[in-house]
Amino acid sequence: MSSDRHRPQAAETDPPDRGFDPESRLRSRAAADLRRDLAPVDRVGPRARTAPDPGGDAPAWDGERLVLASNDYLGLAGDDRLAAAAAETAREVGTGAGASRLVVGDTPAHRALERDLAATKRTERALVFSSGYAANVGTIAALDPDAVFSDALNHASIVDGCRLSGADVEIYDHGDPEALRGAMGQRARDVDTTDESWLVVTDSVFSMDGDVAPLAALCDAADAFGAWTMVDEAHATGLHDGGGGIVQREGLSDRVDVQLGTLSKALGAQGGYVAGSDPLVEHLLNAARSFVFSTGLAPPAAAAAREALRIAREGDRRDRLWNVVSRTREGLEAMGYEVLGGTQILPVLVGDRADAVALADRLHEAGVVAPAIRPPTVPEGTSRIRLAPTAAHTPDDVDRCLAAFEAAGTESGLI
Numbered sequence: 001m002s003s004d005r006h007r008p009q010a011a012e013t014d015p016p017d018r019g020f021d022p023e024s025r026l027r028s029r030a031a032a033d034l035r036r037d038l039a040p041v042d043r044v045g046p047r048a049r050t051a052p053d054p055g056g057d058a059p060a061w062d063g064e065r066l067v068l069a070s071n072d073y074l075g076l077a078g079d080d081r082l083a084a085a086a087a088e089t090a091r092e093v094g095t096g097a098g099a100s101r102l103v104v105g106d107t108p109a110h111r112a113l114e115r116d117l118a119a120t121k122r123t124e125r126a127l128v129f130s131s132g133y134a135a136n137v138g139t140i141a142a143l144d145p146d147a148v149f150s151d152a153l154n155h156a157s158i159v160d161g162c163r164l165s166g167a168d169v170e171i172y173d174h175g176d177p178e179a180l181r182g183a184m185g186q187r188a189r190d191v192d193t194t195d196e197s198w199l200v201v202t203d204s205v206f207s208m209d210g211d212v213a214p215l216a217a218l219c220d221a222a223d224a225f226g227a228w229t230m231v232d233e234a235h236a237t238g239l240h241d242g243g244g245g246i247v248q249r250e251g252l253s254d255r256v257d258v259q260l261g262t263l264s265k266a267l268g269a270q271g272g273y274v275a276g277s278d279p280l281v282e283h284l285l286n287a288a289r290s291f292v293f294s295t296g297l298a299p300p301a302a303a304a305a306r307e308a309l310r311i312a313r314e315g316d317r318r319d320r321l322w323n324v325v326s327r328t329r330e331g332l333e334a335m336g337y338e339v340l341g342g343t344q345i346l347p348v349l350v351g352d353r354a355d356a357v358a359l360a361d362r363l364h365e366a367g368v369v370a371p372a373i374r375p376p377t378v379p380e381g382t383s384r385i386r387l388a389p390t391a392a393h394t395p396d397d398v399d400r401c402l403a404a405f406e407a408a409g410t411e412s413g414l415i
């Protein structure tokens with residue numbers, strides 16, 4: 001056979017352009033969803049901040065501005081004790097896991113963290129992933145439910161996990177157990193659900209509204225229909241009873257089938273986790289593709305998270321955080337601001353999107369970094385400043401923040 005057959009033929013016309021146009025891609029639905037979830041401003045790029053001051057002092061923007069925009073709720077990302085734990089593990093075990101946990105990437109640092117997470121979450125076992133995002137997508141897909149009932153404001157990683165699972169996704173009204181019951185009842189009437197598996201999934205704390213899901217009522221609704229429950233504690237882990245989340249605070253450890261969270265917010269490290277029964281973890285070990293086909297969590301991150309969990313259990317950092325939060329909330333309310341939510345996340349309601357952006361700019365000039373959150377991230381007319389104080393903020397920092405809000409709010413006629 002002549003090898004000429006394999007020679008490229010001279011093109012008679014120019015080939016069609018099958019490349020990617022980033023601009024049109026950015027208008028695609030998935031990209032639009034992503035941008036909506038990310039966007040405190042319309043188009044964002046990476047934003048630097050200086051390293052946290054050693055010893056856990058409040059991280060400062062450009063070394064001089066007060067940052068009230070991080071998720072480092074316990075102020076542990078700059079804590080010497082975490083740094084020491086990470087450094088020791090890096091020297092003993094290495095900076096990287098070197099392989100998937102299922103190959104040769106498993107280390108004592110992973111096992112020790114998983115034991116402590118299970119104890120804190122009051123479950124039989126826990127499993128760590130390389131991020132909370134990976135934990136969500138891997139877990140929901142591995143559970144392979146026929147239907148997922150998902151809160152309308154759930155985090156993007158839950159949304160993506162639902163999509164990846166291929167399940168029918170029923171979105172129920174935010175934080176509304178009656179709407180959940182309605183959606184489950186509707187499906188039970190419409191479809192032959194005899195052999196179906198159902199999953200109810202919710203964040204425990206919602207990051208833009210700072211509100212808490214009514215977990216006990218959601219569990220009641222799930223029980224009534226025999227569904228499993230999964231709770232994402234990304235914004236609660238480490239902050240409540242015994243260093244646990246809202247599930248522990250509400251005494252629901254036995255009722256939530258899958259507890260999930262991140263090691264990268266209050267625990268000041270990096271990674272994600274799932275906590276639940278022994279059979280659940282055994283299943284995920286081999287079925288969660290983001291666990292199986294991804295390098296194990298970096299051992300120093302595991303060691304740092306474990307140290308953070310120990311500190312969170314002790315309670316001092318938590319007490320400091322809640323003191324800073326209540327002083328900040330009370331100060332803002334006394335000035336006439338409306339502060340939403342009921343957690344460490346303080347969304348300061350402004351209303352109009354331009355007013356929110358102007359307020360954020362004024363705060364920035366006054367040395368306070370706090371993002372304006374506006375549509376489409378939140379509904380029209382509910383633009384806000386999202387304040388996230390941390391345990392590393394001092395009483396002086398709170399005073400400085402309040403003074404900036406007073407000056408900026410007065411100048412702009414908001415208060």
Ligand code: PMP
Pocket residue numbers: 131132133134136155157203207232234235262263264271272
């Ligand atoms: N779930 C929620 C509710 C989150 O807010 C986040 C992070 N923004 C994640 C999951 C993902 O966690 P990680 O940053 O560890 O990937």
